[in-house]
Amino acid sequence: MRYMATYDLMETIRNTNQWLGATASALGSYPAMAMVPSPVVSWMRAWGEVTERSFARMVTKPDWGIGSVVGEDGRDHLVDIVVEVARPFGDLIHFKVQGREEMKRRVMLVAPMSGHYATLLRSTVISLLPDCEVYITDWHNARDIPVSEGKFDVEDYTLYLVDFMKYLGPNTHVIAVCQPAPLTLAATAYLAEEDPKAQPRSLTLIGGPIDPDATPTEVTDFGNRVTMGQLEQAMIQRVGFKYEGVGRKVYPGLLQLSSFIAMNADKHATAFSNQIQRVAQGEASEHDKHNKFYDEYLAVMDMTAEFYLSTVDRIFKSCEIAKNEFVVAGRKVDIGKITDVAVKTVEGEEDDITAPGQCVAALELCTGLPDEKKASHLEPGAGHYGIFAGQSWRNNIRPLVLEFIDQNSGPRVVGGKDTVAKKSKAS
Template sequence: MTIYDMSESMRQSSAWVGATTKAFWQNPAFSVTMSPLPALFSAWGEVTERTFEKIATKPSWGIDSVVSADSDYPVTKQIELELPFCNLIHFTAERDRPVKRRVLLVAPMSGHYATLCRKTVASLLPNCDVYVTEWKNARDVPLSAGKFDVEDYTKYVVQMLRHLGENIHVIAVCQPVPLTLVATAMLAEDETAPQPRTLTLIGGPVDPDANPTEVTDFGNRVTMGQLEHSVITPVGFAFAGVGRKVYPGSVQLSSFIAMNAQTHAKAFADQIGAVARGEAADLDRHNKFYDEYLAVMDMPAEFYLSTVDRVFKRREVARNVFKVDGKLVDISKITKTAVKIVEGGRDDISAPGQCLAALDLLPNLPEDMQETFLAPDAGHYGIFSGSAWRNDIRPAVLNFIDKHNDAPDARKKVSAAPKSAKKTADKLGQADVAKTAKKA
């Protein structure tokens, strides 16, 4: 707890140093000099203060309206279901006519807030009612709420799907992909449970060994004991979750930045120069990106460690041996939920092939209920919030939803290639893209 509190004190001190530096060098007395140093020092202070303040600030969704082809519609946000570690929130647009698509967006619990998917939500709202899993910062959850690991995460998704009932379409983004696949299988095993019409899996590590990256291979380089002793710490006294063991968001952020340290260093140096020249703005491209990127949240230690151990090290989902409460969940039971795989050719976190491995676990799903989409030039974030998502992936996902929006027995059958040929072709294509991306 002392280490956690010291880390928070260092963050606050760094923000104070930035604010003090900015205030000192903005003194009008320095305006008489022709030296560029006062402006540079003031700019450094401004950027430093903003950086360290944003680390502890939960971003706002900021979705007040949506623009459609014929009008603008106000948007309302409300809590649909409140749970100890997550709120299911519901975005609705006050349209002139109702929409038929109801979408559950399962956002990642991977160190950032669900607002990382803000652009995804905003792009879906003109055509869909959207529900989002808004995971809570673990440091704000009291110890009395109990533990939270991968099995609890899976049961949360199941509970939300049961709550939403029939005619729901699920989109899982990145980290929750394998666990959402398991949750869908749990519903498939219960004949009385409502099952999603479609399941779109975007860039997630169903099988991390299918095409390892530096991120997904991390679990193979360290033991669980090393990991627990090096990155897990209890929450300090200043927060509601005091004493809860967490994987701090600041540690996760440090590892993210270390992956592309030179790129981030250049971005901040350029921003300091822009501020000094008076060319920066509160919502310029740099601030819009880093205000979200720097805002991190703590993950429950049980969730982080069980994810590394069971999803990455032991590959329980990839081998179809994942258990919930001691009961094996058979993913091959999914037969009524159509599945679409989306991957990015330049994804350096969950590389092409890792998400595609989900189709190998669905031998009983009809061919006409399986689709794949590869965006060759898209990186990890681009497949759900960038231009590739807006221009190519989103229209394909909406078409997929419309194709399977009716009850299972009313869906039209379409011809498809034999499963073995289809998967072989997909995997060869993904492999070629992966090789091209690595060479680039």
């Protein structure tokens, strides 16, 4: 119960700050306050507006905000978000473009489950939609999943990816971004033994910690500085009574967000101070640069405790993927069994989260893959975010990834979708 109390305390603090912000904003906007000749009133209103928005975003899943895409015919085509495979802990969704023939490039984006929603890859999706049929893994917030649905750890995550790949069929090109890269590599190797015909055509791994020890960073080396017992005591709580997942052990998003912000506290403090000033002076807007970034950055989700702890223990501490010793459902996964899936790695020269060397290690593990099916790219001057969503992605990396996909696209199979756990609906 003390873990529930801690979880509810964090939510109480968040809720209180949201209320204080709303109160200050409403009071500062009261017409009679305009008669007070003092800048304090406008600053109070601005502080309240920024504070309310910030704390409200922490418990709200962002919208995809993708209404349409321009087709080859020059017309705007509406985009429907369709759930292709529905599962308790995550769905496979399809950005279905109305009035457009299915694109030859079928891409499955594997989004991170590392504290943020899949919408973190919104700009990546937008950049691929004109040229590809885009699917993405949409992971659910653990606080909203009843305890009756059971556990969800790295092995379950890997099996979800296996089923998603089977569903989409062999003409799929998989792109994994950051955290899921090692597990996506493992899922592909699992398929290589279980169902080789269901393997994707290509696998692109972007900034993923395949071998965290290759070039350790402050983030990837964190697990080596604490014991698993210390980690569980400090990070794991039970979901409080407010949500459907009441009682489920989780690594709370709010707790992880506090860690994110603490890493660059001065930078964030300056950003919020400047935004309050802009609001007070009437220079801010609903979708300005600050709001666009922090609406996504502050929107966090809980991870199941077993997923978080098994990730730290097996991927970062024991380096099971890097040592090719990963086990799924009692079966050892041999990455060397990948023999005909083209693999490309992408790294950023200035990546301080997954430093260069960690991701390209995947190519050495693919001992059964011929050299002509291996590729790597190191983007000069790019940080972690830039290699999948920033200027480096748009101008340099995206064209290279599309070229890699085209080079490894075999004959198209008509109706190449399996019927694994299929449950379609529009959302």
